Amino acid sequence: xxxxxxxxxxxxxxxxxxxxxxxxxxxxxxxxxxxxxxxxxxxxxxxxxxxxxxxxxxxxxxxxxxxxxxxxxxxxxxxxxxxxxxxxxxxxxxxxxxxxxxxxxxxxxxxxxxxxxxxxxxxxxxxxxxxxxxxxxxxxxxxxxxxxxxxxxxxxxxxxxxxxxxxxxxxxxxxxxxxxxxxxxxxxxxxxxxxxxxxxxxxxxxxxxxxxxxxxxxxxxxxxxxxxxxxxxxxxxxxxxxxxxxxxxxxxxxxxxxxxxxxxxxxxxxxxxxxxxxxxxxxxxxxxxxxxxxxxxxxxxxxxxxxxxxxxxxxxxxxxxxxxxxxxxxxxxxxxxxxxxxxxxxxxxxxxxxxxxxxxxxxxxxxxxxxxxxxxxxxxxxxxxxxxxxxxxxxxxxxxxxxxxxxxxxxxxxxxxxxxxxxxxxxxxxxxxxxxxxxxxxxxxxxxxxxxxxxxxxxxxxxxxxxxxxxxxxxxxxxxxxxxxxxxxxxxxxxxxxxxxxxxxxxxxxxxxxxxxxxxxxxxxxxxxxxxxxxxxxxxxxxxxxxxxxxxxxxxxxxxxxxxxxxxxxxxxxxxxxxxxxxxxxxxxxxxxxxxxxxxxxxxxxxxxxxxxxxxxxxxxxxxxxxxxxxxxxxxxxxxxxxxxxxxx
Numbered sequence: 106x107x108x109x110x111x112x113x114x115x116x117x118x119x120x121x122x123x124x125x126x127x128x129x130x131x132x133x134x135x136x137x138x139x140x141x142x143x144x145x146x147x148x149x150x151x152x153x154x155x156x157x158x159x160x161x162x163x164x165x166x167x168x169x170x171x172x173x174x175x176x177x178x179x180x181x182x183x184x185x186x187x188x189x190x191x192x193x194x195x196x197x198x199x200x201x202x203x204x205x206x207x208x209x210x211x212x213x214x215x216x217x218x219x220x221x222x223x224x225x226x227x228x229x230x231x232x233x234x235x236x237x238x239x240x241x242x243x244x245x246x247x248x249x250x251x252x253x254x255x256x257x258x259x260x261x262x263x264x265x266x267x268x269x270x271x272x273x274x275x276x277x278x279x280x281x282x283x284x285x286x287x288x289x290x291x292x293x294x295x296x297x298x299x300x301x302x303x304x305x306x307x308x309x310x311x312x313x314x315x316x317x318x319x320x321x322x323x324x325x326x327x328x329x330x331x332x333x334x335x336x337x338x339x340x341x342x343x344x345x346x347x348x349x350x351x352x353x354x355x356x357x358x359x360x361x362x363x364x365x366x367x368x369x370x371x372x373x374x375x376x377x378x379x380x381x382x383x384x385x386x387x388x389x390x391x392x393x394x395x396x397x398x399x400x401x402x403x404x405x406x407x408x409x410x411x412x413x414x415x416x417x418x419x420x421x422x423x424x425x426x427x428x429x430x431x432x433x434x435x436x437x438x439x440x441x442x443x444x445x446x447x448x449x450x451x452x453x454x455x456x457x458x459x460x461x462x463x464x465x466x467x468x469x470x471x472x473x474x475x476x477x478x479x480x481x482x483x484x485x486x487x488x489x490x491x492x493x494x495x496x497x498x499x500x501x502x503x504x505x506x507x508x509x510x511x512x513x514x515x516x517x518x519x520x521x522x523x524x525x526x527x528x529x530x531x532x533x534x535x536x537x538x539x540x541x542x543x544x545x546x547x548x549x550x551x552x553x554x555x556x557x558x559x560x561x562x563x564x565x566x567x568x569x570x571x572x573x574x575x576x577x578x579x580x581x582x583x584x585x586x587x588x589x590x591x592x593x594x595x596x597x598x599x600x601x602x603x604x605x606x607x608x609x610x611x612x613x614x615x616x617x618x619x620x621x622x623x624x625x626x627x628x629x630x631x632x633x634x635x636x637x638x639x640x641x642x643x644x645x646x647x648x649x650x651x652x653x654x655x656x657x658x659x660x661x662x663x664x665x666x667x668x669x670x671x672x673x674x675x676x677x678x679x680x681x682x683x684x685x686x687x688x689x690x691x692x693x694x695x696x697x698x699x700x701x702x703x704x705x706x707x708x709x710x711x712x713x714x715x716x717x718x719x720x721x722x723x724x725x726x727x728x729x730x731x732x733x734x735x736x737x738x739x740x741x742x743x744x745x746x747x748x749x750x751x752x753x754x
Contacts, residue, residue, distance in 0.1 A: 150162045150371060150372075150739070151739060152164075152165045152199060152738070152739050152742055153165075153199055153202070153203055153736060153737065153738045153739065153742070154736070154737045155203050155206050155207060155731065155734050155735070155736045155737075156206075156207075156210065156730075156733075156734030156735060157734075158206040158207075158210065160199065160202045160203060160206065163440070164202060165198065165199055165202060166441075167441075168198050168201070168202055169194075169195055169198045169199075170441075172194065172198050173189060173194065174426050176189070176194070177425065177426045178425050178426065181425070181429065182429050195742075196742070199738075199742065203731075203736060204727050205266075205270070207727055207730045207731065207734065208270055208273055208727075209266060209269060209270065210730075210734075211273060211726065211730065212269045212270065212272060212273040215273070215276065217269060217272045217273060217276070218269070219265045219268045219269050219272070223268060224261060224264060224265050224268065227264060227268055228240075228261065228264060234246060234249070249465075251444065252443065252444055252445060252464070252465060253443050253444065253465060254440060254442075254443055254444045254447070274719075277719060277722055277723060277726070278715070278719050280722060281715045281716075281718040281719040281722060282715075282718075283711055283714045283715050283718060287714065288707060288710050288711045288714060289703065289707075291710055291714055292698075292703050292706065292707070292710050293651075293652075293698050294651045294652050294653055295651055296651075296696065296698055296699065296702070296703070297651060297652070297670055297696060297697060297698050298648065298649035298650060298651050298654075298670075298695070298696045299648055299649065299650065299666070299669040299670055299672070299692055299694070299695050299696075300646070300647070300648030300649045300650075300692070300693050300694035300695075301646075301647050301648055301656070301657075301669055301690040301691060301692055301693060302633065302644045302645070302646055302647075302690060302691045302693050303644065303645045303646070303647045303656065303657050303659070303688060303690045304620075304633070304636070304637050304640070304642050304644055304645075304688060304689045304690060305642060305645070305658075305659070305686050305687075305688050306616045306619060306620050306640060306642060306686060306687045306688070307616070307685065307686040308609065308612035308613040308615070308616045308685045308686055308687070309612060309685070310612075310616070311611075311612045311615040311616060311619075312608070312612055314612075314615055315608050315611045315612055315615070317604055317607065317608065321607070322596075322603065322604065322607055323596065325603065325606075325607045325610070326596050326603050326607075329603075329606065330593055330594075331593070332606075333593075333594055333599045333602060333603060334591060334592070334593055334594070335544075335589075335591060335592055335593075335594050335598075335599075336544045336545065336546075336591050337544065337545075337563075337588065337589065337590055337591050338542040338543055338544050338547075338589040339542065339543065339562050339563060339585065339587065339588055339589065340539065340540055340541070340542050340543075340585075340586045340587040340589070341539075341540050341562050341565075341583045341584060341585055341586055342520075342521070342522045342525045342537065342538070342539050342540075342583070342584045342586050343525075343537070343538055343540070343558075343581045343582060343583045343584070344508070344511050344525055344528060344529055344535055344536070344537055344581065344582045345535065345536050345537075345538065345576070345578060345579055345580070345581050346504045346505075346507045346508045346511070346534055346535055346573075346579050346580040346581070346582075347504065347534050347535075347536070347578065347579045348497075348500040348501050348503070348504035348579050348580075349500065350504075350533050350534035351499070351500040351503040351504060351507075351534060352496065352500050354503070355496050355499045355500060355503075357492055357495055357496065357499075361495065362484075362488055362491050362492060362495070363484065365491055365494075365495060366484050366487065366488075366491055370481055373481055373482045373487050374479075374480065374481045374482070375438075375477070375479055375480070375482070376438040376439060376479045377438065377439065377451070377476075377477065377478055377479035377480075378436045378437060378438050378476070378477040378479070379436065379437065379450050379451055379453075379473055379475070379476050379477075380434075380435060380436045380437075380473070380474045380475040380476070380477075381434050381437075381450050381471050381472060381473050381474060382414060382415065382418060382427065382430075382431060382432035382433045382434060382471075382472050382474060383418070383422070383424070383427070383432050383434060383446075383469045383470060383471045383472070384401065384404060384414075384417060384418045384421055384422045384432055384469065384470045385422050385423050385424040385466060385467050385468070385469050386400055386401060386421070386422075386423055386467050386468050386469075387423040387466065387467035388467045388468060394463055394468060397461065397467060397468035398461040398463075398468050401460055401461040401468055401469075401470045402461065404417055404421065404470055405458055405460065405461075405470055408458060408470075408472075409458065414431070414432065414472050415430075415431025415432065415433070416431065418431045418432030419431050419432075423467065424466075432472075436475070436477060438479075439451065443464045443465060443466070444464075445462055445463060445464045446462060446464050446469060446471070449462045449469075449471055450471055450473060453471070453473045454473065455473055455474075455475065455476060456472070456473065456474075457472070457473050458470065458471070458472055459471040459472070459473070504534065504579050504580050505573060505575070505580050507532075507534060507535070507580070508573035508579075508580035508581065508582055509572075509573045511528055511535070511573070511582050512570060512571065512572055512573045512582045514528065515528070515570045515582065515584065516570050518570075520570065520584050521584075521586070522537070522539055522584075522586065524584075525537045525584060538551070539586065540552075542587070542589055543559070543562075545559060545563055547559075551578070552576055552577070552581075553576075553577060556576065556577075557574055557575075557576075558574065558576050558581060558583070561574055561583060562583055562585065565583065565584075565585040566585070567585055567588065568585070569584075569585055570582065570583070570584050571583040571584075609685065612685075613682065613685060613687070616686065616687040617680060617682060617687050619640065619687075620640070620680040620687040620688075620689055621680055623636045623639065623640050623689075624636070624677075624679065624680055624689060626639075627677060633677060633691045644691075645657050645658060646693070647659070647690075648669075648693075648694070649694065649696065650666055650669075651666065651670075652666050652667055652670060653666070654666060656669075659683055659688065662683050662688075664681060664683065665678075665681055665683060665688060665690070668681065669690065669692055670695075672692045672695075673692065673695065674692050674693065674694060674695045675691070675692060675693075676691070676692050677689065677690070677691045677692075678690050678691075678692075
């Protein structure tokens with residue numbers, strides 16, 4: 106099931122911009138138990154910025170709740186908040202909003218615009234705003250928006266953005282041309298299939314038969330020596346400044362803590378929130394508002410008589426999102442629910458049963474379970490966190506300053522290891538280390554693999570010193586000690602690697618010999634099954650697959666697939682080497698290209714390919730603009746959802 110969620114998320118990742126560009130008229134009620142960031146940080150606080158354009162926490166929360174509700178309605182109890190975080194749904198939604206900002210900027214760059222006349226035509230034609238086949242009228246329109254907590258200006262601005270994005274989409278679609286030969290090739294790849302009985306002979310089966318002879322090893326190394334060539338490697342001396350060593354020297358005053366608290370009051374201010382659960386009865390042709398209200402009055406009486414509200418919600422509610430949780434909606438702030446529901450919930454006392462309450466969704470019975478007052482958290486409640494934050498910042502700054510000082514003292518002196526050691530002596534925060542020789546792709550002990558440290562080491566000239574640069578354990582200053590140029594090694598330097606390669610090559614050679622000998626016996630009258638039995642291998646049925654498909658447990662095996670599609674049913678292939686095993690197969694079924702069937706499906710195949718090409722163009726555009734504009738995220742996004750910046754795609 107997790108794979109299904111992830112597959113859907115892959116699809117969502119490139120079309121989400123269109124989903125969020127089209128304004129959703131009605132809010133969803135599945136708010137769960139999430140206390141999203143907008144309430145805690147202030148709705149106008151910024152979750153992410155791209156090229157100067159901002160995504161607020163309020164926008165983020167609103168879109169996230171809607172997308173989450175779609176998942177929950179599709180998967181019911183199998184979907185949870187923990188699973189949403191695991192598959193990265195919050196960050197996908199945030200990235201979708203960022204992409205929306207980029208696309209609107211791109212539309213503006215291309216000179217696209219939506220006129221007032223276009224906007225008006227679109228709105229009056231919306232099915233949700235029709236009555237008896239015509240626009241419902243300005244008064245009804247304004248009232249409908251008001252009941253859903255919207256103003257005409259907000260709604261019309263969102264509609265304008267949606268239409269502008271559609272115009273951009275239309276412009277991009279025109280560039281997604283697919284040639285006729287591409288359409289036929291794609292159809293052939295899907296329509297032409299083979300099913301085979303596959304025989305595999307792993308090279309590892311013959312490990313015991315390979316003896317490593319020194320003469321053979323030397324001959325193998327002489328032949329393959331170029332493949333064992335050692336890349337350029339470098340040795341550096343470096344000074345490491347540890348921020349933790351400055352911690353005891355940090356003495357924060359009460360005034361500094363209070364000043365930070367007052368300057369960042371928005372970070373410690375939350376809106377008033379209530380926690381409630383509800384029972385929703387939807388209305389329509391089969392149930393009028395009056396009927397739903399009467400039913401909920403009866404339910405209300407049952408609760409007042411002692412029945413469990415949660416059990417009744419699980420039994421009776423028409424809200425698929427909260428039904429399984431006994432109607433629990435979690436904590437929510439003003440603006441999260443439609444207006445009638447919000448007014449009722451915030452106007453109630455703790456424990457009150459409120460309702461029936463009519464909204465655009467139907468009729469609700471609401472029970473208020475808890476309240477959180479809004480406003481600024483007292484300094485006493487957040488002081489420890491502020492002190493930890495300011496201490497961390499101070500020690501990081503002190504370490505950076507010390508590293509910069511060391512770099513300045515070393516610059517221009519062509520220092521050796523002794524000079525660095527002398528600087529480290531007497532400095533409790535500074536240590537000096539000499540690395541082993543390392544390549545660009547090697548792990549540097551204590552530093553890591555593919556870091557700025559490695560990049561900078563390979564930029565330095567002999568005798569040069571780097572600027573102070575940040576590493577995982579603090580700040581470092583590098584001095585290049587030695588450059589080891591690329592060279593062909595002697596056998597003893599790479600004996601372990603050569604021996605492993607020799608053994609693997611000999612095992613594969615033996616496997617090919619055995620399979621070739623077995624294949625030869627087929628001409629002497631043996632069946633495929635008899636050959637498999639003599640080899641001690643169990644045939645595997647694989648397929649049907651096309652030219653680009655997976656061949657059973659081989660996975661992607663283009664050479665095997667291509668050969669199978671050239672053979673007739675009943676034919677047996679020559680032995681093939683695939684990765685570290687040798688395979689042979691018998692074709693058990695074939696489906697060939699049918700031109701008449703192709704002509705019937707040509708248009709649908711073309712449309713699919715054009716859609717895929719458009720998606721690729723869109724991905725490419727967004728990736729390019731993200732790099733050009735630059736995207737920054739509020740670190741609290743990652744803290745809240747238990748993810749890392751590396752998980753952002």
